[in-house]
Structure formats: C-alpha cells, structure tokens
Amino acid sequence: MPRFILRRAYFATLTILLVSIVVYGVFSILPFDPAALTCGQKCTPAIVEANRVKLGFDKPLWQQYWLFLSGIFLGRTYGAGSAEFTCPAPSFGYSFNENMCVTDMLAEALPVTINLAIGAFVIWITVGVGLGLLAAKFRGRYPDTISSVFVLLGTSLPTFVTGLFFLIYVTIKWKIVPLSLEGFTPITESPVKYLQYFILPWLTLAILYAAFYTRFTRATVLETLGEDYIRTARAKGLSERVVLLKHTMRAALAPITTSAGLDIAGLIGGAIITESIFNLAGLGRMTLQAVYEFDLSVVVATTILAATVVITMNLIVDIAYGYLDPRVRMK
Amino acid sequence: MVSKLKSANASAAGQIISRSPRQIAWRRFRRNKVGMVSAGISIVVLMLSLFAPVVCKILGINPDELNLDLIDSSGIPTLPNGGISREHPLGLTPGIGRDLLANLLYGSRISFLVAFLTTGLAIFIGLIVGIVGGYFRGRIDDYLGRFTDFLLAFPAFFMIVALSEPMVARIQETGIAQGNSARVIFLIFFLSFFGWPGFSRLVRSQVLSLRERDFVTAAQAMGASRKRIIFKELMPNLWAPVIVVVSLSLPGYLAAEAVFSFLGIGIQPPATTWGILLDNARRFVTVYPNFFLITAGSLVLVVLAFNLVGDALRDALDPRSER
Numbered sequence: 001m002p003r004f005i006l007r008r009a010y011f012a013t014l015t016i017l018l019v020s021i022v023v024y025g026v027f028s029i030l031p032f033d034p035a036a037l038t039c040g041q042k043c044t045p046a047i048v049e050a051n052r053v054k055l056g057f058d059k060p061l062w063q064q065y066w067l068f069l070s071g072i073f074l075g076r077t078y079g080a081g082s083a084e085f086t087c088p089a090p091s092f093g094y095s096f097n098e099n100m101c102v103t104d105m106l107a108e109a110l111p112v113t114i115n116l117a118i119g120a121f122v123i124w125i126t127v128g129v130g131l132g133l134l135a136a137k138f139r140g141r142y143p144d145t146i147s148s149v150f151v152l153l154g155t156s157l158p159t160f161v162t163g164l165f166f167l168i169y170v171t172i173k174w175k176i177v178p179l180s181l182e183g184f185t186p187i188t189e190s191p192v193k194y195l196q197y198f199i200l201p202w203l204t205l206a207i208l209y210a211a212f213y214t215r216f217t218r219a220t221v222l223e224t225l226g227e228d229y230i231r232t233a234r235a236k237g238l239s240e241r242v243v244l245l246k247h248t249m250r251a252a253l254a255p256i257t258t259s260a261g262l263d264i265a266g267l268i269g270g271a272i273i274t275e276s277i278f279n280l281a282g283l284g285r286m287t288l289q290a291v292y293e294f295d296l297s298v299v300v301a302t303t304i305l306a307a308t309v310v311i312t313m314n315l316i317v318d319i320a321y322g323y324l325d326p327r328v329r330m331k
Numbered sequence: 332m333v334s335k336l337k338s339a340n341a342s343a344a345g346q347i348i349s350r351s352p353r354q355i356a357w358r359r360f361r362r363n364k365v366g367m368v369s370a371g372i373s374i375v376v377l378m379l380s381l382f383a384p385v386v387c388k389i390l391g392i393n394p395d396e397l398n399l400d401l402i403d404s405s406g407i408p409t410l411p412n413g414g415i416s417r418e419h420p421l422g423l424t425p426g427i428g429r430d431l432l433a434n435l436l437y438g439s440r441i442s443f444l445v446a447f448l449t450t451g452l453a454i455f456i457g458l459i460v461g462i463v464g465g466y467f468r469g470r471i472d473d474y475l476g477r478f479t480d481f482l483l484a485f486p487a488f489f490m491i492v493a494l495s496e497p498m499v500a501r502i503q504e505t506g507i508a509q510g511n512s513a514r515v516i517f518l519i520f521f522l523s524f525f526g527w528p529g530f531s532r533l534v535r536s537q538v539l540s541l542r543e544r545d546f547v548t549a550a551q552a553m554g555a556s557r558k559r560i561i562f563k564e565l566m567p568n569l570w571a572p573v574i575v576v577v578s579l580s581l582p583g584y585l586a587a588e589a590v591f592s593f594l595g596i597g598i599q600p601p602a603t604t605w606g607i608l609l610d611n612a613r614r615f616v617t618v619y620p621n622f623f624l625i626t627a628g629s630l631v632l633v634v635l636a637f638n639l640v641g642d643a644l645r646d647a648l649d650p651r652s653e654r
Contacts, residue, residue, distance in 0.1 A: 015484055026494070029347040158586040160593055161608070161627045168616045168623060272492060273590060288594065291493050299493045306486035314484070 012315040019307040024065050027300050054078050093297035102301045112184050113282035117267040119198050123206035132217025147214050154211020163204040163277040201278045219251040254325040258317045265313035344629055359647040366643020372636040383436040394433035402428040407618055421625055425615040438603035445518050446584040452523035457530025465538025479528040488527035495596040512603045541568055571648040578641035582634040605630050
C-alpha cells in the first residue's frame with residue numbers, strides 16, 4: 001500500500017508539473033504582449049519596456065517559467081531599486097490590472113468558491129443518495145417514478161437556466177431570498193447573511209448534481225442488491241434496514257465517493273457560470289474577469305490551481321478507494 | 332449468435348419470423364412511447380432549424396426586420412404578452428423589436444451546428460484512439476492512456492474560457508475565418524479537443540472486452556486481416572454504445588454553446604444563438620419575463636427531448652439495461 005501511494009503521488013506531482021508547463025507555454029505563445037497590457041491609456045513605449053523588464057517578460061520563455069515556478073516556493077521580487085516590491089511565497093505572479101499579487105487575489109476568492117462547493121456538495125449528496133436509495137428500494141413504484149422525473153429534469157436543466165430562474169424569480173420578482181448586498185460574510189460572523197449569499201447558488205449547482213447522483217446511486221444499489229452476500233444477509237434474518245443501509249450502502253459507497261471527490265474538485269475549478277450569474281466573488285468569476293481584461297498572470301494561476309485541485313483529488317480518491325473497497329486492496 | 336440459432340429453430344418450426352438485432356432494437360424503441368414522442372419532437376425541431384428560411388417565409392416573419400413601431404421608447408413591446416400576435420407568434424425581442432420565433436429558429440442553427448460538429452469530431456477522434464489502444468494494447472495503449480488521463484486533468488471549461496479571446500484572435504490572424512466563423516471554429520475545435528478523451532475511454536473498454544470474444548478469435552483463426560477484424564468484426568459491435576453516447580452528449584454540447592455565448596466569449600451579436608437570446612432575456616426579465624421563459628423553455632425542451640431519445644436508444648440497444 002505505501003508503495004502504491006508513493007508511486008501515485010509521484011505521478012500526480014509529475015502531471016501537475018507538466019500541466020503547469022503546458023498552461024504557461026500555451027498562454028505565453030499567444031499573440032499578446034503581456035507588457036503592453038500592463039499600462040493604461042497614457043501608454044508610451046518606454047513605460048511598456050520598463051514594465052516588461054520589471055515583470056520579467058524580457059527573459060526567454062524557460063527563464064520566465066522558472067521564475068514563476070520558483071516564485072511559488074520562494075516568493076518573487078519584481079523591479080529594482082525604489083520601485084521594488086515583493087510577492088511573498090507562495091507567489092503566483094503579479095496582476096497589473098489589479099495592482100496586486102495574484103496570491104492575495106486567490107486568497108480572497110478561494111474561500112468563496114470552497115464554501116460554494118462544499119455547501120452544494122452537502123445538499124446534493126444528501127438529496128441524491130437519499131432519493132437514489134428510495135428509488136432502488138421502491139423500484140417501479142411511485143418513489144421511483146418521482147425520482148426518475150427529478151433525474152430527467154435535473155439533468156436537462158442547464159445550470160445557467162436554473163441559476164437565472166432562481167435569480168430572476170426567487171430573488172428579484174418574488175423577493176423570497178433578498179439580494180445579498182454585502183458580499184461574502186463568513187458563517188461565523190452572520191449565519192443569516194452567509195445563507196442569503198449562498199443558498200440559491202448552492203441549490204442551482206445541487207439540482208444538477210443531485211440528479212446525477214440519484215441515478216448513479218439507484219443503479220449502484222440495484223446492482224449490489226443482486227449480489228450473493230445480500231441474499232445471505234437476508235437469509236440470516238437481518239432486518240431490511242440493516243441490509244440496505246449497512247451491507248448495500250457499504251459497497252455503493254466506494255464509487256459514490258470517487259465521483260463525489262472528482263465533482264468537488266471540478267467545482268472548485270469550474271463554477272464559473274454559477275458564480276457569474278449570482279455575482280459571487282469566487283475563483284470562477286475572477287478568471288472570467290481576467291479573461292475579459294487579458295490579465296494573463298491571473299488566468300495562468302487559476303488554471304494551474306484548478307488542474308492541481310483536480311489531480312490532487314484524483315490521487316486522494318484513488319487512495320481512499322483502496323480503504324473503502326476491500327476487493328481493490330487485495331489486488 | 333443466439334438470435335440466429337433461435338431463428339433457425341423457428342423457421343424450422345415455420346412459425347416465428349426471424350429478426351436481426353437491429354430489428355429487435357427498433358421494435359423495442361418503437362414500443363417506448365416517451366422515446367417515440369421525444370424522437371418526433373427532436374426531428375421536428377431539427378427540421379424547423381434546418382429549413383429556418385423556408386419556415387420563416389411561410390410564417391411571414393423576418394429575423395432581421397426591426398419592428399420599431401411595435402416597441403416603446405424603453406425597448407419593451409407595446410402589445411400585451413410581449414407583442415405576441417398573428418404576425419409575431421412568440422412576440423418580439425426587446426430593445427430592437429426583432430421577431431422572437433424567427434430569431435430562435437435562426438439562432439438554433441448555430442447552436443445545432445456547433446453541437447453536431449463537436450460531437451462528430453470528438454467521437455471520430457475517440458473512436459480512432461479507443462480502437463487503437465484497445466486493439467493493439469501494450470505500449471501504444473499505455474502512451475495513449477496516459478495522454479488521455481493528462482488531458483482529463485485539465486480544467487476544460489476554464490481552458491476554453493481562458494483561451495477564447497487570444498485563440499480567436501489567432502485564428503483571425505491566420506486568415507482561416509473572421510468574426511463569428513472564427514468563434515464557431517474555436518468552439519468546435521476546443522470542445523471536441525477536451526471532449527474526445529471521454530469517448531475514447533468508453534470505446535477502449537468496449538474493444539478490450541470485444542476482442543476476447545469468440546467471434547473475433549474465430550476470425551483470427553480463419554486468417555482475417557487486421558483491417559477486416561477492426562472494420563467488420565469490431566466496428567459493427569461498437570455502434571450501439573456509440574449511438575447512445577452521441578445522443579446523450581449532443582444536448583450537453585448544445586447547452587455548452589449556449590453557455591459560452593451567454594458568458595460573452597462565444598458567438599457575438601448581431602448573430603443570434605440561444606445563448607445570446609438568453610443573455611438578452613436576463614437584462615429585460617423584470618419588465619418582460621415572457622422573453623426569458625420562452626427562450627429558456629425552448630432550450631430546455633430540446634435538451635430534454637434529446638436526453639429522452641438517448642435514454643430510449645440505450646434501453647433499446649442494450650438489453651442488459653432493462654429496468
């Protein structure tokens with residue numbers, strides 16, 4: 001087992017490194033002069049050149065990448081003399097549009113996105129697994145029918161349609177959830193404002209994912225219910241409750257955990273639509289903003305970060321699978 | 332094989348007519364009422380979109396005509412219900428007073444174009460990579476598998492969003508296409524670039540199990556060429572899963588195109604797509620909710636119909652998925 005974990009961790013690190021090289025490379029060969037985008041309307045060639053040197057864009061590409069990479073571990077200092085400034089480690093670059101170290105921007109946006117992802121996850125896993133279990137238990141009867149209608153609707157409603165619907169009707173027209181004007185408030189400060197900020201985005205994401213998890217749970221549970229050991233458990237006279245919740249769920253848990261891990265990772269890197277509809281100050285909206293403004297250092301940083309989260313989660317899920325499913329461990 | 336044996340017995344008895352697997356699947360599909368209705372809706376929508384110019388002529392609506400006399404100074408249609416009338420069956424778009432139905436029909440063409448070409452391209456690459464990996468196995472499969480995993484590690488949506496502006500500029504620079512054509516090319520290319528790994532995984536796993544089956548061994552024993560085994564033995568057995576995946580991913584790409592237009596990085600106005608219409612609808616929704624409901628409703632209806640057809644196809648083509 002430790003050998004397996006080490007090997008996987010090694011490959012994951014390698015993949016992250018490779019992804020960062022590709023992302024950095026792709027964005028650097030694009031037909032844009034990053035230095036030219038660093039100064040506003042009163043731009044002269046001299047300022048552009050000065051900025052180019054200051055940000056290190058005058059160096060060859062591999063040196064730029066090396067500076068970027070070492071910046072993550074050692075921090076990075078830009079400019080020289082009186083105009084010198086430092087982004088302490090871990091530094092992901094410097095955004096000229098915002099006049100901020102990218103790390104500080106990430107530190108502001110990340111909590112929003114993580115809260116969004118975790119909250120949505122809690123809702124969708126409860127609803128999805130619960131509904132899936134019910135549908136499997138009452139297969140062919142009305143809970144199954146209800147859940148299949150839910151699955152159908154949930155998988156067919158694009159998030160931006162659900163999101164817009166919530167925003168337009170629940171918030172603006174019916175005023176059930178008032179518009180959050182103060183932005184992100186940690187739950188420790190004001191649970192009400194926290195909920196007001198997050199509840200609709202959570203629901204928007206959760207409806208889609210809950211539908212997928214209902215279908216997935218139902219299929220997995222039905223498959224497991226056909227196994228011999230379930231018959232054994234029933235023959236032993238165990239109650240249906242124990243059979244369903246202990247014996248069946250234990251087997252269904254591993255695949256569900258796997259996809260849940262990957263979906264959370266995906267959300268941290270990709271809740272762009274939900275964040276921009278509800279105007280949440282998270283990672284997705286920040287990236288979109290940066291794309292509109294050609295703020296390449298931010299785009300590179302968030303893309304690499306998103307990929308890192310996905311790869312790391314993949315690794316964790318792989319390792320967890322071994323613990324959750326003894327059949328995998330034995331191989 | 333089993334069905335052939337059965338039909339041999341049956342014809343000996345002289346009672347039961349033999350059916351090919353395709354006929355069996357078609358019978359199963361026909362019996363699925365929801366599937367048939369959805370298939371009907373899907374075909375009608377596709378036809379309406381394909382023949383949008385003809386349909387608009389017949390209905391006497393024009394997507395580009397600005398009905399400025401029918402909207403007030405703030406851009407809202409003056410007639411009730413958003414200007415729904417005989418001349419304008421679904422009303423007018425706010426702001427400039429174009430006919431909504433005509434715009435939905437014309438807009439769907441770009442959306443369908445992107446969805447179909449993306450799915451086609453992705454499945455084409457996925458088939459090649461999946462068959463090569465699954466059939467030849469060994470080192471080739473290792474490399475292809477690792478590359479697939481590598482691509483799947485990229486946050487695809489992020490990459491497409493981030494690359495859109497610079498890549499479109501580059502496409503325009505090379506002179507292949509300008510304006511919205513460049514954007515359509517960008518969307519199709521990158522959506523399928525990040526989309527094929529999923530298909531290739533599916534195809535590979537199918538090929539891996541198929542190539543161990545007796546009929547492939549028999550073909551090999553008879554000295555069939557590699558080409559024959561791949562095209563005559565493996566490919567026909569791949570159609571069923573491929574058709575199902577295609578019909579289930581089409582609505583996904585349809586929605587994806589709308590999302591990108593909606594976020595302002597896909598197709599740009601004055602062209603129309605469902606995403607652009609929805610983006611407009613958002614701005615006018617408090618004063619003109621019909622616009623949003625009709626636009627979002629038509630997108631959801633089409634996605635729903637496509638999904639249902641996909642489900643029905645899976646039930647018809649894969650007997651194991653009986654519920």
